[in-house]
Amino acid sequence: MEVRVMSRSAIRITAILAAALITLTACASNTGTAPTPSGSAASVATIVQPTRPVEFVISTAVGGGSDLYARKWAAIIDQLKLSPQSVNPLNKEGASGAVAFTYVYDHKGDMHYIMVTLNSFFTTIITSKPPLPYKATDFTPIANLALDPFxxxxxxxxxxxxxxxxxxxxxxxxxxxxxxxxxxxxxxxxxxxxxxxxxxxxxxxxxxxxxxxxxxxxxxxxxxxxxxxxxxxxxxxxxxxxxxxxxxxxxxxxxxxxxxxxxxxxxxxxxxxxxxxxxxxxxGLAIDDYYIMRAVMGPPGLTQGQQAFWIDVFKQVFDSKDWKDYMDQFALEPSFKSGLEFRQFILQYQQLHQDIAAKNGWV
CATH class of the missing domain: 3.40.190.10 (Periplasmic binding protein-like II)
Structure with a gap:
């Protein structure tokens, strides 16, 4: 039986939810740190900045898509001086991504650990035996920057x-x-x-x-x-x-x-x-609706201020000419999602891959 994959239009939420995001972030706690740059995605929130070098964790080996994108984004962050601390790519491959996921999960509440994610973020967590002690929704969502075709x-x-x-x-x-x-x-x-x-x-x-x-x-x-x-x-x-x-x-x-x-x-x-x-x-091979998400997640328990900092950083990465040229060169579909919209996307992709795993007898 053919596995039906949800279309991208089904995971877009309404402007009402986007407005709700603005309301929620406006209520973020005051941590005494500098505001985000004017006009950025998180400009309505008070942010918390990293105070030491950041590990940008990659769940695959050097040279794969996740590795390429994490290093590209880190280079743009450095070039545009978007972070007061360096953002350093770190490969932690193994167990179909579980090594990296567990490493980030174990740094709860620490904004100095972020992770590039793809669809295996769902499939590995869903199909691992013995089960992993967390779900994709336990992590702090930051942003999706593109949909990558096959x-x-x-x-x-x-x-x-x-x-x-x-x-x-x-x-x-x-x-x-x-x-x-x-x-x-x-x-x-x-x-x-x-x-x-x-x-x-x-x-x-x-x-x-x-x-x-x-x-x-x-x-x-x-x-x-x-x-x-x-x-x-x-x-x-x-x-x-x-x-x-x-x-x-x-x-x-x-x-x-x-x-x-x-x-x-x-x-x-x-x-x-x-x-x-x-x-x-x-x-004659009618498949045109399954993409890899190219996204960034943080460990569980980040505060709104910490999350707002990273959302703002990656929105500026997404808006940079360097990233737009890169997406055009390699046929990526531009797709920035954060806040409630990204949470909705995660929930639907999690359900999609739960269904796929069940149909293929992987769970």
């Missing part, structure tokens, strides 16, 4: 030229694919392809990060055992981009290059590195 990728030397070629082959044999972690967003999407296109079950191989996934498909020696026989991935654009022959590609081709067959998006990218890439839907 592309269907093959090695440049693959005989498959479009999604139809891939589907036909997958209906005849079990294709070896790889993705980040177990029961995470890559495996979710491959399960959905199986159900929709009635393919043979994919042989799914776990990798440590999006970079390792792309390396495995390229046949790069650094990918280790995961590279053996891998024929396709669903990397995000930024993860596959270093393996392109053109554009941002830095690899020698062949054999270490990739080629995107199509984008799991409603429309083809209109600009940037992937402008004009066909949609998978146009090639």
């Amino acid at each position: 592309f269907l990728w093959v090695n440049e030397d693959s005989k498959w030229q479009n999604a139809q070629d891939f589907i036909k082959a997958a209906q005849e044999k079990s294709i070896v694919v790889t993705g980040t972690g177990v029961h995470q967003e890559d495996e979710v999407l491959f399960k959905r392809i199986e159900a929709l296109a009635k393919t043979k079950p994919f042989t799914y191989v776990m990798s440590a990060s999006g970079a390792t996934v792309a390396s495995a498909l390229a046949g790069h020696a650094g990918a280790g055992a995961a590279s053996a026989g891998v024929e396709a991935t669903v990397n995000n654009p930024s993860e596959g981009s270093p393996f392109l022959r053109i554009g941002t590609g830095t690899r020698k081709c062949p054999p270490e290059c990739l080629r995107p067959l199509c984008a799991f998006t409603p429309e083809s990218p209109k600009s940037g590195t992937f402008a004009g890439l066909a949609t998978c839907k146009s090639q």
Whole structure:
């Protein structure tokens, strides 16, 4: 059975809730710290600033999407001097993200620990055995900065030229694919392809990060055992981009290059590195509504003033030309959410992935 994924329009809340957010933040406690910059998202609240260097925790290995975005955001924060203290990316990969989640969770009430999150923030917590001692909603929501699409990728030397070629082959044999972690967003999407296109079950191989996934498909020696026989991935654009022959590609081709067959998006990218890439839907694989959230969470128990500081910082990151250019280059959908709107988004994404896990027998 096909897994139905909630459309993005269903997770938008009304202007009434946004107005309620302003009312709530205006009532934040007075902590005696400086106000936020005029016109910013949190300008109605009194903020609390960090007093020592901040750890920006990343749940995947170096080179994956979460790692790329956390380092990009940290660089913008430093360049624009948005924080009085340094914001330092820190990779804590392991257990499909649980190592990082637990590390941040254990620093309750401390604004000096924040975390970049993606859909595995839900899937790992939902499917972990034994269960983890927390839920996604226990953490302090800060902001979502983008929705990251998936592309269907093959090695440049693959005989498959479009999604139809891939589907036909997958209906005849079990294709070896790889993705980040177990029961995470890559495996979710491959399960959905199986159900929709009635393919043979994919042989799914776990990798440590999006970079390792792309390396495995390229046949790069650094990918280790995961590279053996891998024929396709669903990397995000930024993860596959270093393996392109053109554009941002830095690899020698062949054999270490990739080629995107199509984008799991409603429309083809209109600009940037992937402008004009066909949609998978146009090639007979009608999936265009599942994205990775690229968001920031804090540990449980942050005060309104601490939360307001980080909301303001990441709203300014989102508004920066540097980030807007980056989103355009790598086909990300701009999507800033904070406050009540982001809480609503988290609740709906949590339920979405609870349903996905149940349908796939992961819980």
